[in-house]
Amino acid sequence: xxxxxxxxxxxxxxxxxxxxxxxxxxxxxxxxxxxxxxxxxxxxxxxxxxxxxxxxxxxxxxxxxxxxxxxxxxxxxxxxxxxxxxxxxxxxxxxxxxxxxxxxxxxxxxxxxxxxxxxxxxxxxxxxxxxxxxxxxxxxxxxxxxxxxxxxxxxxxxxxxxxxxxxxxxxxxxxxxxxxxxxxxxxxxxxxxxxxxxxxxxxxxxxxxxxxxxxxxxxxxxxxxx
Amino acid sequence: xxxxxxxxxxxxxxxxxxxxxxxxxxxxxxxxxxxxxxxxxxxxxxxxxxxxxxxxxxxxxxxxxxxxxxxxxxxxxxxxxxxxxxxxxxxxxxxxxxxxxxxxxxxxxxxxxxxxxxxxxxxxxxxxxxxxxxxxxxxxxxxxxxxxxxxxxxxxxxxxxxxxxxxxxxxxxxxxxxxxxxxxxxxxxxxxxxxxxxxxxxxxxxxxxxxxxxxxxxxxxxxxxxxxxxxxxxxxxxxxxxxxxxxxxxxxxxxxxxxxxxxxxxxxxxxxxxxxxxxxxxxxxxxxxxxxxxxxxxxxxxxxxxxxxxxxxxxxxxxxxxxxxxxxxxxxxxxxxxxxxxxxxxxxxxxxxxxxxxxxxxxxxxxxxxxxxxxxxxxxxxxxxxxxxxxxxxxxxxxxxxxxxxxxxxxxxxxx
Numbered sequence: 001x002x003x004x005x006x007x008x009x010x011x012x013x014x015x016x017x018x019x020x021x022x023x024x025x026x027x028x029x030x031x032x033x034x035x036x037x038x039x040x041x042x043x044x045x046x047x048x049x050x051x052x053x054x055x056x057x058x059x060x061x062x063x064x065x066x067x068x069x070x071x072x073x074x075x076x077x078x079x080x081x082x083x084x085x086x087x088x089x090x091x092x093x094x095x096x097x098x099x100x101x102x103x104x105x106x107x108x109x110x111x112x113x114x115x116x117x118x119x120x121x122x123x124x125x126x127x128x129x130x131x132x133x134x135x136x137x138x139x140x141x142x143x144x145x146x147x148x149x150x151x152x153x154x155x156x157x158x159x160x161x162x163x164x165x166x167x168x169x170x171x172x173x174x175x176x177x178x179x180x181x182x183x184x185x186x187x188x189x190x191x192x193x194x195x196x197x198x199x200x201x202x203x204x205x206x207x208x209x210x211x212x213x214x215x216x217x218x219x220x221x222x223x224x225x226x
Numbered sequence: 227x228x229x230x231x232x233x234x235x236x237x238x239x240x241x242x243x244x245x246x247x248x249x250x251x252x253x254x255x256x257x258x259x260x261x262x263x264x265x266x267x268x269x270x271x272x273x274x275x276x277x278x279x280x281x282x283x284x285x286x287x288x289x290x291x292x293x294x295x296x297x298x299x300x301x302x303x304x305x306x307x308x309x310x311x312x313x314x315x316x317x318x319x320x321x322x323x324x325x326x327x328x329x330x331x332x333x334x335x336x337x338x339x340x341x342x343x344x345x346x347x348x349x350x351x352x353x354x355x356x357x358x359x360x361x362x363x364x365x366x367x368x369x370x371x372x373x374x375x376x377x378x379x380x381x382x383x384x385x386x387x388x389x390x391x392x393x394x395x396x397x398x399x400x401x402x403x404x405x406x407x408x409x410x411x412x413x414x415x416x417x418x419x420x421x422x423x424x425x426x427x428x429x430x431x432x433x434x435x436x437x438x439x440x441x442x443x444x445x446x447x448x449x450x451x452x453x454x455x456x457x458x459x460x461x462x463x464x465x466x467x468x469x470x471x472x473x474x475x476x477x478x479x480x481x482x483x484x485x486x487x488x489x490x491x492x493x494x495x496x497x498x499x500x501x502x503x504x505x506x507x508x509x510x511x512x513x514x515x516x517x518x519x520x521x522x523x524x525x526x527x528x529x530x531x532x533x534x535x536x537x538x539x540x541x542x543x544x545x546x547x548x549x550x551x552x553x554x555x556x557x558x559x560x561x562x563x564x565x566x567x568x569x570x571x572x573x574x575x576x577x578x579x580x581x582x583x584x585x586x587x588x589x590x591x592x593x594x595x596x597x598x599x600x601x602x603x604x605x606x607x608x609x610x611x612x613x614x615x616x617x618x619x620x621x622x623x624x625x626x627x628x629x630x631x632x633x634x635x636x637x638x639x640x641x642x
Contacts, residue, residue, distance in 0.1 A: 050634040083540030098247030108539035110236035113229030
């Protein structure tokens with residue numbers, strides 16, 4: 001489903017501080033699979049994830065999505081792909097402060113101009129599925145860490161994406177909540193979604209629901225996939 | 227189309243909630259911004275209205291005023307010259323005028339003394355110099371087009387005065403009181419105040435005293451063969467220049483002043499006053515510009531992160547810019563309209579309370595008057611383009627720069 005060919009990412013190119021985050025990474029990620037990218041800090045996991053999720057462009061190499069080359073697409077098309085294909089769950093919940101949980105959840109759907117009543121219904125259903133519908137009208141700064149994480153998950157799902165991308169999703173969760181997160185991930189799989197997670201949490205990459213673990217070190221894929 | 231409208235609604239909703247989220251910053255900006263617009267608009271309304279009012283008042287003043295000069299100074303006009311002017315083709319009427327100034331040491335004020343035309347009955351349509359005619363197409367002029375001196379048909383009799391409101395205030399006098407004047411020969415002449423002029427005409431009549439011709443001549447020692455100057459009416463306005471040239475030729479020691487010259491003088495006086503106020507406030511304007519530029523052009527880490535989140539969850543660069551554009555537009559438009567409305571109230575309802583001394587004062591007697599509202603659309607548009615547009619543009623540029631970078635970079639560089 002996702003194919004990366006010789007992908008490189010160089011930050012601060014041409015400057016004395018130039019460094020290479022990814023070095024010739026080639027990778028195939030299958031549809032309806034749960035893939036975990038693992039490795040120490042600075043290994044390039046998040047960079048790789050942001051390239052896969054069309055959040056940034058590679059400095060070299062190609063990225064294909066369902067056979068379609070997306071590397072050279074203009075920003076507008078990349079945004080459209082990002083909006084319709086990917087749902088993002090960040091290391092931090094990255095919710096916008098000062099507005100309600102419901103509004104935060106509905107944010108990705110605003111540019112699509114969906115009817116407000118439908119959108120609200122969809123958002124409430126999502127919040128209900130993760131047991132936080134009671135906090136729909138609360139401001140995000142009043143949420144606990146777990147609630148904020150779940151709100152971020154509902155936001156990632158609002159446009160019904162086929163691929164879920166999660167960057168260190170359990171980094172700020174306790175063990176119980178981390179298990180709860182993995183249950184949600186399993187549910188995504190049963191719904192036919194593809195999930196790509198970066199994590200160095202054994203609870204994630206050793207989980208039975210994970211189909212494939214890819215190790216990264218110094219911007220390169222190490223060893224053979226498990 | 228429906229989707230597009232719904233999308234705009236969502237963006238507007240989010241913009242408004244964004245504004246409310248940064249209440250303190252936005253409110254402070256709004257207050258400062260509105261204050262600057264208020265100062266500029268007050269100045270604009272005031273100078274424009276007063277110029278308009280003055281021009282309406284002068285609209286029916288004589289086309290030409292002829293003074294006699296002696297060594298380049300204004301001198302009394304001999305009545306015998308009137309016939310010479312009357313004989314010029316195109317001259318409709320020549321009216322002698324008697325007027326002068328009197329410095330009241332007691333009040334420290336300068337009064338304008340005037341012998342009303344048509345023997346003391348003032349405000350009648352026949353007396354062209356005293357009445358402003360109403361332009362039927364100009365609604366605002368209806369208010370301004372009232373007789374300059376209105377009182378209940380009190381006829382001026384020898385030994386009486388009709389005085390302006392400013393003068394009555396300065397001397398704490400009222401109808402029936404007597405007022406002493408020191409004549410040219412040192413004698414004291416006492417006049418009874420027969421009436422006080424209406425307050426509507428205070429712009430021009432605040433310091434005015436009307437008296438009879440006999441009393442005027444007695445007070446200043448002016449011979450019966452002389453007047454202060456003469457007012458010349460011309461049948462065809464296009465002949466004013468020709469008539470003026472003929473007067474100059476026939477009476478080489480005279481100086482004909484045409485109405486347009488008086489209007490130009492008024493214009494420059496009020497432009498100068500307005501300009502002076504703007505210079506005084508330019509420091510405030512400059513401070514605001516620096517403040518607004520700083521607030522508008524700098525993006526906080528929180529705002530940068532927010533843009534990153536919006537882009538990451540699928541907002542296009544254009545959506546982000548549109549949102550921030552509405553945010554800037556909402557602040558600047560609210561400030562603009564509040565400033566303009568407050569300035570309107572300030573100038574036309576409170577009599578320019580704040581700028582009164584600088585803008586109105588032209589003698590020791592400050593006139594108390596309410597201006598008839600005149601608003602120049604052209605000036606309002608200029609003010610709009612000088613305030614709303616620069617601010618909105620200043621907000622867009624940094625947003626555009628932040629919104630065009632990768633969402634990943636925007637989020638990484640900001641931190642939580």
